[in-house]
Amino acid sequence: MSPLEAGRMLDDTLLDDPAALQRADRQHALLALAGAGARIRTAVRLAEEAGLASLRPEGRPRTVLVAGHGSGLVAAEVLAAVAVPSCQVVPLGPSEATPGAPDSLAAGLVWQLPGWAGPLDLLVVGSDAGVGSGLVRLAEQAYARGCAIAVIAPAGSPLAEAALQVRALLLPFVASAVEPGEQPDDEPDLPAEDPGALWAYLAPLIALADRIGAAQLPVGSLQAAADRLDEVAVRCRPDAAAYLNPAKGLAAQLSGTVPLVWADGPVPNAAATRFAGMLADRAGLPALPGPLPRTLTAHRGMFVGHLGGGADPDDFFRDRVDEPEPLQLQVVLLRHTPGRPADADPGFAVSRARRLADAHDVRLTEFTSTLDDPLQALAELTGPTDFAAVYLGLAR
Structure with a gap:
């Protein structure tokens, strides 16, 4: 063959064969998807505790730039779909990669702020691992331009530490409660992304956008989406x-x-x-x-x-x-x-x-x-x- x-x-x-599926799912992807709803609820709670609940915006930004890669850029596309017409959303992917990055390709990615970005705009930087000098330099560049900045990253990560230096609002990235399991070693510098990462990015991003008036959603929309994901997980469970x-x-x-x-x-x-x-x-x-x-x-x-x-x-x-x-x-x-x-x-x-x-x-x-x-x-x-x-x- x-x-x-x-x-x-x-x-x-x-x-x-649910047992066979469980054995085959060595990376625990099915469990990670089943926990997406719980991650939304945790992310919303932590975002409010991080200062989102006390945020008093003076007006919505002209443009929301969302920098990241993978699920972070899909989250930006979702925000663009639900944003109010008077606020533009621009997904900002990496523009190049620095050759010879010491750790991985992701660590060597480079982002560039558009030339028109300035004090009227908001930059949201997101990373599931909170590493990568490219995103740190982007946040520093935005700070020098006078942009408002928010960072979605795990607490204690290098990107979270950089958020303090540029006076950014730090919104924690909620990691999966499921152990990642066995990882393939065919591409060690490009590991498979956590399948539940989309909602871990999207929950704080949408909560922030709703707070500053960049998106107008029904009250409790994120919690309702979490409930929907729970329902889907039941319908799509391995033993169904x-x-x-x-x-x-x-x-x-x-x-x-x-x-x-x-x-x-x-x-x-x-x-x-x-x-x-x-x-x-x-x-x-x-x-x-x-x-x-x-x-x-x-x-x-x-x-x-x-x-x-x-x-x-x-x-x-x-x-x-x-x-x-x-x-x-x-x-x-x-x-x-x-x-x-x-x-x-x-x-x-x-x-x-x-x-x-x-x-x-x-x-x-x-x-x-x-x-x-x-x-x-x-x-x-x-x-x-x-x-x-x-x-x-x-x-x-």
């Missing part, structure tokens, strides 16, 4: 049968496919970015995320190529014994329809997406949240897709 074939095979029996577990069902559908993750709305777009990242990190599977209707033209060519469901299924000359089954497209459509039932008029973009998939015999799976609260909707969309990415990685 070739490595390509082995990488695409799915062990269906593993998905319905595959035919009742939406995450296991999606994992089985994704095996042997090239996923196209399409989003209908700003919150689903952030969830699509998150899902593609989780598939790459946890299942080693490349996926193409993007918003509708742009993806209809950007991805159209793949439907008529070799990946389309109807691409020469009866090719007489194909060797069915020696060749593996061809890869197929799989569309995962994430939707947010606040205040409307999922089967209401879907609009042009969703209707066209369904017709495109149907015309080319490509399977399309939809996940829709009808909740008004965007954070609860995010929890409903990212919860099962996060679990699906982990299940797929374990079963492969």
Whole structure:
């Protein structure tokens, strides 16, 4: 069996064997996802104790810049989706890496503050480990420019210590209560990210944005999102049968496919970015995320190529014994329809997406949240897709 074939095979029996899943999950990713709701509650409490509750802002910032990488940038995308129109949110990823970094690639990353950033703007710097001289230098640069600064980092970390020097508001990053377990050593300087880190970043970031008027959310939105994540964890738990577990069902559908993750709305777009990242990190599977209707033209060519469901299924000359089954497209459509039932008029973009998939015999799976609260909707969309990415990685 070739490595390509082995990488695409799915062990269906593993998905319905909770004990086997537990043995396979040597990094305890499923437990980490199940604890996401608890991390939100802890993060909100610690943020209030750290000074957020007593913060008296004089006005909302012109721009909120959110610097980090991985889940920290996805959290910035979520904030951009829920921010008030008068406040711009700019995710700030690393611009380069310093060669020959002593510890790891992450320690050598470099960030650059935009030239226009100044006293009217807020910089939020986030790191799950609280290390990296690049983020420290960015905070120092922002301090010299007169920016307001907030830092999300573990207490006692180098970045937390630097926050004191630049008079930043320090919001603790809540680490997972689950032991990380066995870590692969194939890429020691690029370890797999904690799968629950998104909400550990997002909780203090959203709480801060809500406090300063950069986002307007329902009262108790973060706590309600935590409750939603708890509910998802119950539905997607390892001992729930595959035919009742939406995450296991999606994992089985994704095996042997090239996923196209399409989003209908700003919150689903952030969830699509998150899902593609989780598939790459946890299942080693490349996926193409993007918003509708742009993806209809950007991805159209793949439907008529070799990946389309109807691409020469009866090719007489194909060797069915020696060749593996061809890869197929799989569309995962994430939707947010606040205040409307999922089967209401879907609009042009969703209707066209369904017709495109149907015309080319490509399977399309939809996940829709009808909740008004965007954070609860995010929890409903990212919860099962996060679990699906982990299940797929374990079963492969």
